[in-house]
Amino acid sequence: MQVFETIGAFRAARTAYPTLGFVPTMGFLHEGHLGLVRRAKAENGAVAVSIFVNPTQFGPNEDYASYPRDPERDLTLLKEAGADLVFLPTPDVLYPPGSVTRIEVGGVADELEGQSRPGHFSGVATVVTKLFNIVQPQRAYFGQKDAQQCAVVRRFVADLDIPVEIVVCDIAREADGLARSSRNVRLTTENRQKAPALFQALQKAARLFRNGERDVDILENAMRAVLTEAGLPDIDYATVVNADTFRREQPCSDNALALLAVQAGEVRLIDNMPL
Numbered sequence: 001m002q003v004f005e006t007i008g009a010f011r012a013a014r015t016a017y018p019t020l021g022f023v024p025t026m027g028f029l030h031e032g033h034l035g036l037v038r039r040a041k042a043e044n045g046a047v048a049v050s051i052f053v054n055p056t057q058f059g060p061n062e063d064y065a066s067y068p069r070d071p072e073r074d075l076t077l078l079k080e081a082g083a084d085l086v087f088l089p090t091p092d093v094l095y096p097p098g099s100v101t102r103i104e105v106g107g108v109a110d111e112l113e114g115q116s117r118p119g120h121f122s123g124v125a126t127v128v129t130k131l132f133n134i135v136q137p138q139r140a141y142f143g144q145k146d147a148q149q150c151a152v153v154r155r156f157v158a159d160l161d162i163p164v165e166i167v168v169c170d171i172a173r174e175a176d177g178l179a180r181s182s183r184n185v186r187l188t189t190e191n192r193q194k195a196p197a198l199f200q201a202l203q204k205a206a207r208l209f210r211n212g213e214r215d216v217d218i219l220e221n222a223m224r225a226v227l228t229e230a231g232l233p234d235i236d237y238a239t240v241v242n243a244d245t246f247r248r249e250q251p252c253s254d255n256a257l258a259l260l261a262v263q264a265g266e267v268r269l270i271d272n273m274p275l
């Protein structure tokens with residue numbers, strides 16, 4: 001496994017690989033990331049991983065400074081998972097003085113996370129486009145946990161004619177159902193015990209949907225009740241949207257996706273489930 005901090009050195013090494021899968025990450029890797037790395041390796045023969053906590057996708061009051069970081073541990077895990085190339089730039093490598101260009105995605109990026117976290121998807125789209133230009137993978141792998149991010153990436157890849165196939169992989173969960181996330185380590189013991197309520201709320205909506213419920217108010221209230229009863233009343237959104245547009249429809253279509261964003265102390269948890 002080779003590790004590079006500069007664009008030039010990475011590009012030089014990349015020429016040795018005719019086909020490359022790519023997993024962009026912000027580090028502090030967990031089993032969800034490692035599953036993506038193993039799948040990318042199996043499907044492409046070789047895999048590159050980036051580790052970069054991207055400042056442009058964090059709002060001024062968000063957790064950029066406290067986002068967990070442990071590059072040494074990440075590199076050990078990536079070696080075990082079979083990564084071939086690792087790109088580990090510093091912020092000034094990707095955003096040198098004078099860099100002002102940003103990508104703005106409309107449509108799907110304007111909903112939900114787009115409203116709660118203004119500028120977030122512009123930061124994601126900008127950094128992922130830059131990483132695609134540097135890594136030049138055939139395929140890139142993302143986790144369904146960030147369902148809206150996956151839809152945004154698919155959108156700008158299509159709009160900008162970027163020749164990368166986007167592969168979305170299932171959510172990796174803990175034994176109690178909590179979706180794996182680098183931020184979980186920042187949960188207090190008490191909130192970690194409450195956090196599986198997100199999965200339980202989604203399961204509740206899925207059960208109701210399976211039984212024929214299509215009234216979005218009823219589905220949303222059912223999810224809210226589970227979260228509140230579990231001691232997680234600070235709900236940013238608990239909703240059901242069309243999985244293609246991320247727009248709320250009443251009644252919901254068969255192509256429905258339930259999504260949650262909940263503040264648990266210092267940590268904002270998100271999760272989702274196709275209904």
Ligand code: PAF
Nearest residue numbers: 024025026054124127146
């Ligand atoms: O999902 C993430 O970890 C980040 O949003 C990504 C795709 C690596 C861009 O910084």
